[in-house]
Amino acid sequence: MAQTAKTIKSKEDKIFDVVNTIFLTLICLAVLYPLYFVIIASISNPNMVYNGEVWLFPKEITFEGYKRIFSDPKIWLGYKNTVIYTVVGTVVQVSLTLMAAYALSRKDFYGKSFFMMVILFTMFFNGGLIPTYLVVKDLGMLNTVWAMILPKAVAVWNLIVARSFFEENIPNELLEAGKIDGCSNTKFFLKVVLPLSKPIIAVMVLFYAVGQWNSYFDALIYLNDESLYPLQLILRNILTQNQLSVKMLSDLDNLAAQQQVGEIIKYGIIIVGALPLLIVYPFVQRHFVKGVLIGGVKG
Known part of the structure; x- marks a missing residue:
């Protein structure tokens, strides 16, 4: 019987594998720790955290920080606002991106090169923060949900990725066959293109949803009403400006105790803000890879 040939590695290859494994392990530790x-x-225990005694294993486990976090109505309000912004924003962003990308992928679209150049220009150059703010203000979108959605409704890179997918996977012959059967452009897009584009739709939903969930800068610029603040802006104010809610520390009279408990509250808030994505990411990480591959096929 023929035996499967085994790959014989040279001494240099073995050394490289060992060094590469050690290097990647150190990188993983630096990221995960x-x-x-x-x-x-x-x-x-907040006392042990404050004194620097916790570094490898938790000590005197307590969920006091999480109890205080979830007793604050601002956190729940931020969660609600973020969910609304993420759902509505993702629907609007994915819809506009797919429609624009499909139009730009059509060979019979006159002037598509010109429009693509204009769109690409905005990827490298923009009007700046102040002009953008003035446009949003003049459109009456300050302190509204739309200020969190419309100014970034279409991401140029996502548009390029979606256009590449349509060019590679939706043949022109399919459109010609549809026209012979009396199919309009709108009907063809809704009935034929979208059902065949589930992979790119999943990628776009993932990209936009993650970006919308983590967004806080637009809220910082366009929102003054605290009842509209997303979760990330509330967490940012707590972490960077030490704006802990009075309710979280109302039963602590000692300043030292407030500082110690405040530390574990800050750690807990980081987990609260990242937990939904940490839970979802392992199940959808393949779509991130797919998105990169699709975008790399054709620019």
Whole structure:
């Protein structure tokens, strides 16, 4: 019987594998340890965290920080606002991106090169923060949901990725066959193109939803009403400006105790803000890879 030939590695190859494994392991540790530390610090005794005694394992496990976090109505309000912005924003963004990308992928679209150049120009150059703010203000979108959605309704890179997918996977002959059967452009897009574009739709939903969930800068610029603040802006104010709710620390009279409990609250808030994405990401990470591959086929 013929035996399967085994690949014989040279000494240099073995050394390279060992060095590469060590290097990648160190990178993984550098990336994962901060997240691990935040998790164990958020459930450890605040005195030990404050004194620097927690670094590898949690000590005197307590969920006091999470109890105080979820007792604050601002956190729940931020969650609600973020869910609304993410759902509505993703629907609007994906719809506009797919429609524009499909139009730009059509060979019979006169002037598509010109429009594509104009769109690409905005990817590298824009009007700046102040002109954009003035446009949003003049359109009456300040302190509204639309200020969080419309100014970034279409991302140029996502548009390029979707256009590449349509060019590679929707043959022109399919459109010609549809026209012979009396199919209009709109009907062809809705009945034929979209059912065949489930992979790119999943990629676009993922890209836009993650971006919308993590967004806080637009809210910082366009929103003054705290009842409209997304979760990320509330967390940002707590983490960077130490704006802990009075209700979180109302039963603590000692300033030192407030500082110690405040530390584990901050760690817990980081987990609260990132937890939904941490839960979802392992199930959808293949779509991130697929999106990169699709975008790399044709620019």
